[in-house]
Amino acid sequence: DAGITQSPRYKITETGRQVTLMCHQTWSHSYMFWYRQDLGHGLRLIYYSAAADITDKGEVPDGYVVSRSKTENFPLTLESATRSQTSVYFCASSETRPSSALGNTIYFGEGSWLTVV
């Protein structure tokens, strides 16, 4: 019963380096999301995907790239990491079926703690 898993859980990287955070879900959910959570803030949406090969920007997309070649994977890449991208990153997924009582529920991974030095 894997659900949604993220890797790595913890990462320290240097400014300017490229970093990729992986997200994998076993439910075949259509929607997947990447959020960042900073101290004093709630969850802010970076990018989301409605289906394979369909992605869209969220609230704070600058400096990030995503792809969704397969339904179950949704990697997030920081092309050139900056200190302001030090944060906790959460991947999430949901299956949107309007007729279902649980159709819009979002399920979160355990988070990836990223420090950029």
Add this chain to the structure above:
Amino acid sequence: GQQLNQSPQSMFIQEGEDVSMNCTSSSIFNTWLWYKQDPGEGPVLLIALYKAGELTSNGRLTAQFGITRKDSFLNISASIPSDVGIYFCAGQLGAGKSTFGDGTTLTVKP
């Protein structure tokens, strides 16, 4: 974009007391979700609300979807130490994207 105001920002209560927190928005939502986040973990869904006026319970937790569709509240009765954590509300208008409040940090003193 849509903004959610969640209050209070933090609460310090005695074990056994009841807790109430709420979220308000200037725009309507079709779904309200309440999550709890423990330290070092991802948010976990507590209650989902799908209809205006809906009142739903999950154990000691009760949440309501405001009749105007612009607000929701969460109550916790008879708090216990394991209720400690950060509680988030989230509103959804359509499929997919949710808007999250900034969270209510709950501390329960034994």
